């Protein structure tokens with residue numbers, strides 16, 4: 038059985054805005070870029086940079102790895118805890 042969402046995603050005649058709208062928010066995982074985005078976010082907002090540079094202090098996983106914090110999330114929000122073990126960095 039064909040997946041209608043896949044067909045829409047592949048159809049070059051369908052507008053990208055619409056494709057993104059049905060797909061939901063885009064999540065790009067890039068450990069280096071996400072860290073840079075979070076650093077910029079903290080500088081711009083004069084917010085404390087809670088997040089570790091790569092690996093969580095508690096579980097040792099890279100917080101920006103796939104399934105963790107996306108580049109988009111790092112660009113738009115302050116990271117205060119681990120996405121995997123939920124350890125808070127601001128306590």
Ligand SMILES: [Zn+2]
Pocket residue numbers: 093094095096097098119120121122123124
């Ligand atoms: Zn963790």
